[in-house]
Amino acid sequence: MSQSFDDISAQLKRRHRNSARLKWISMGALGLAGLFLVLFFADMLSKGLPAFQQAQVQVEIDYNEDAQRMGRAALDPEVSRLVSRTFERLIPVRMRDNPELLGTSETRWVLADSEVDQYLKGHRHKLSESQQATVDALVEQGRAALKFNTTFFTSGDSKMPEASGILSAAVGTVMTMLVTLAIAFPIGVMTAVYLEEFAPDNRLTQIIEININNLAAIPSILFGLLGLAIFINFFGVPRSSPLVGGMTLALMTLPVIIIATRTALRSVPDSIRHAAFGVGCSRWQVVRDHVLPLAMPGIMTGSIIGLAQAMGETAPLIIVGMVAFIPDVGASFTQAATVLPAQVFTWAGEPEQAFVEKTAGGILVLLTILIFLNATAVILRKKFERRW
Amino acid sequence: MSRHDSSRPEPGQPVTRNIDAHHELSIRVRDLNLWYGQSQALKNINIDVYQKNITALIGPSGCGKSTFLRCLNRMNDLIPSVRLEGLVEMDGRDVNAAKMDEVALRRRVGMVFQKPNPFPKSIYDNVVYAPRMHDLVSRKSDQDELVEKALRDAGLWEEVKDKLHQPGTSLSGGQQQRLCIARAIAVQPDVILMDEPTSALDPISTATIEDLMDKLKQQFTIITVTHNMQQAARVADYTAFFHLGEIIEYNDTKTMFSNPATKKAEDYITGRYG
Numbered sequence: 001m002s003q004s005f006d007d008i009s010a011q012l013k014r015r016h017r018n019s020a021r022l023k024w025i026s027m028g029a030l031g032l033a034g035l036f037l038v039l040f041f042a043d044m045l046s047k048g049l050p051a052f053q054q055a056q057v058q059v060e061i062d063y064n065e066d067a068q069r070m071g072r073a074a075l076d077p078e079v080s081r082l083v084s085r086t087f088e089r090l091i092p093v094r095m096r097d098n099p100e101l102l103g104t105s106e107t108r109w110v111l112a113d114s115e116v117d118q119y120l121k122g123h124r125h126k127l128s129e130s131q132q133a134t135v136d137a138l139v140e141q142g143r144a145a146l147k148f149n150t151t152f153f154t155s156g157d158s159k160m161p162e163a164s165g166i167l168s169a170a171v172g173t174v175m176t177m178l179v180t181l182a183i184a185f186p187i188g189v190m191t192a193v194y195l196e197e198f199a200p201d202n203r204l205t206q207i208i209e210i211n212i213n214n215l216a217a218i219p220s221i222l223f224g225l226l227g228l229a230i231f232i233n234f235f236g237v238p239r240s241s242p243l244v245g246g247m248t249l250a251l252m253t254l255p256v257i258i259i260a261t262r263t264a265l266r267s268v269p270d271s272i273r274h275a276a277f278g279v280g281c282s283r284w285q286v287v288r289d290h291v292l293p294l295a296m297p298g299i300m301t302g303s304i305i306g307l308a309q310a311m312g313e314t315a316p317l318i319i320v321g322m323v324a325f326i327p328d329v330g331a332s333f334t335q336a337a338t339v340l341p342a343q344v345f346t347w348a349g350e351p352e353q354a355f356v357e358k359t360a361g362g363i364l365v366l367l368t369i370l371i372f373l374n375a376t377a378v379i380l381r382k383k384f385e386r387r388w
Numbered sequence: 389m390s391r392h393d394s395s396r397p398e399p400g401q402p403v404t405r406n407i408d409a410h411h412e413l414s415i416r417v418r419d420l421n422l423w424y425g426q427s428q429a430l431k432n433i434n435i436d437v438y439q440k441n442i443t444a445l446i447g448p449s450g451c452g453k454s455t456f457l458r459c460l461n462r463m464n465d466l467i468p469s470v471r472l473e474g475l476v477e478m479d480g481r482d483v484n485a486a487k488m489d490e491v492a493l494r495r496r497v498g499m500v501f502q503k504p505n506p507f508p509k510s511i512y513d514n515v516v517y518a519p520r521m522h523d524l525v526s527r528k529s530d531q532d533e534l535v536e537k538a539l540r541d542a543g544l545w546e547e548v549k550d551k552l553h554q555p556g557t558s559l560s561g562g563q564q565q566r567l568c569i570a571r572a573i574a575v576q577p578d579v580i581l582m583d584e585p586t587s588a589l590d591p592i593s594t595a596t597i598e599d600l601m602d603k604l605k606q607q608f609t610i611i612t613v614t615h616n617m618q619q620a621a622r623v624a625d626y627t628a629f630f631h632l633g634e635i636i637e638y639n640d641t642k643t644m645f646s647n648p649a650t651k652k653a654e655d656y657i658t659g660r661y662g
Contacts, residue, residue, distance in 0.1 A: 271505035274466075
């Protein structure tokens with residue numbers, strides 16, 4: 001007895017309902033993930049964008065006798081409380097370096113105290129009623145305003161929120177990443193080439209393979225402990241330095257690069273290898289002239305993603321001492337330095353309200369760099385994607 | 389009933405007849421056995437391949453003809469599970485000997501594959517890569533000359549002379565296969581192995597390649613595997629029939645297709661199996 005279309009449709013109804021439900025659930029999951037992402041970005045932007053602006057006040061600086069000892073004496077007592085103490089401390093230094101300044105005066109825009117900054121941005125602040133009135137008056141006269149915060153990009157960390165910036169951390173990050181790349185890229189690529197193109201498929205190489213894959217899943221703080229025990233305690237590499245940080249992160253990045261390189265090598269079709277062997281290439285020539293160039297976009301993509309991962313890493317660097325107060329831009333690979341995520345971590349622990357926006361601002365800078373790196377990886381992959 | 393019974397060969401010994409002894413020997417194979425892990429793929433192969441002739445290897449799928457072809461330039465070395473016994477001799481030298489460098493062997497025994505596989509480089513670089521690697525040419529003018537000669541010999545020059553620096557993969561399938569032939573002959577090998585060179589091509593490209601093979605045998609010894617019996621009949625001087633890892637019959641092509649000595653070969657050629 002055959003069934004009519006209506007009978008079959010009635011049975012199918014439940015199946016269609018189930019697939020519709022599954023579709024809605026998965027779309028809901030995607031929507032939720034998107035919502036969290038939007039919330040996160042909105043929160044970061046609303047907190048972090050003010051960090052790119054900084055209050056400044058126009059003051060008259062009177063280079064008198066007293067100012068040689070105490071910078072504050074050069075300023076009108078009414079506004080001196082509103083000016084960043086970093087600036088006041090610099091007045092005697094400037095006068096010592098330039099003795100001809102004594103007895104002169106000048107009018108300049110200078111960094112305002114972070115409380116003024118917070119007051120102007122409408123955040124929580126500690127200004128008294130009279131100070132608020134002074135600031136309001138200065139704003140009306142056009143002698144106090146929020147301006148683009150160059151300090152944030154041109155100076156290192158500071159105990160004064162208004163004077164602290166990301167430069168030393170950014171330079172530290174670049175130096176650390178250079179070390180990481182210089183170590184992890186050649187070792188990782190050559191390891192993968194050996195395993196994929198040269199090694200016989202036996203128990204030993206299988207064990208190595210499994211362990212490399214496991215290495216990628218190890219909590220990153222353990223790499224920090226390893227770095228501390230081996231690099232600092234055993235080899236005596238200076239602690240807190242980009243050298244030791246880069247070496248530690250290289251350990252973490254190695255498995256990522258190895259796995260990406262092996263995948264890229266495996267995606268090169270055997271017909272190319274056969275063609276190369278067929279014209280009499282040695283194994284190394286096959287790899288160097290044919291397989292590696294074809295796998296290079298994949299290797300680059302994997303390495304950039306591995307590097308981006310390392311760049312956002314904080315935990316192992318805490319252990320090797322790279323989370324530190326570093327006001328000056330590092331000059332060498334063996335001097336103490338800090339990196340962007342570690343700087344964010346440091347700022348997040350500061351009590352002043354003004355550091356909240358610095359933290360978010362640092363995160364924004366870090367995110368921008370990471371998004372840029374990952375976009376480069378995607379573009380590389382798209383551009384060099386090849387069909388055989 | 390049959391002439392077959394009288395000429396039935398001893399097991400493992402191919403029927404070899406009507407081979408013109410005036411031809412010079414190129415490759416001599418004696419008692420070649422090959423195993424993939426536990427399973428034996430070639431059994432007691434004995435064959436003499438003659439210079440400046442086309443020898444076709446025919447037989448049903450999985451009969452070992454491609455495996456045998458790859459023994460001749462040691463491409464089987466790339467497969468870890470392969471084990472091999474017996475003698476493959478070229479120029480009086482055992483090609484499987486420890487002293488024999490497989491790179492040197494492949495320099496004298498070129499190969500063209502089933503699917504055209506030009507390097508993802510320009511047409512020019514495809515041809516010049518191997519000669520440059522083997523230090524046959526260094527001066528730019530010599531390189532240009534060599535590329536033109538190889539492409540002319542492969543019958544491709546007229547079609548590509550204006551786009552030598554475009555990628556080899558931009559050519560049509562038949563052109564790509566002729567580029568692969570040009571790449572193989574650019575190092576002036578003695579022998580060219582062809583593993584079903586036309587099976588991925590359309591009939592017109594196939595005819596072009598067959599004409600080309602006929603011209604190339606003036607200069608080279610060609611050994612070709614083919615699934616297409618008409619092709620073997622058209623191009624080959626000698627034909628070896630493989631079945632289940634053995635050479636059942638090795639004969640001059642005319643005789644093989646008109647009056648085969650063995651029942652198995654006749655059944656295969658007349659299409660009773662395979």
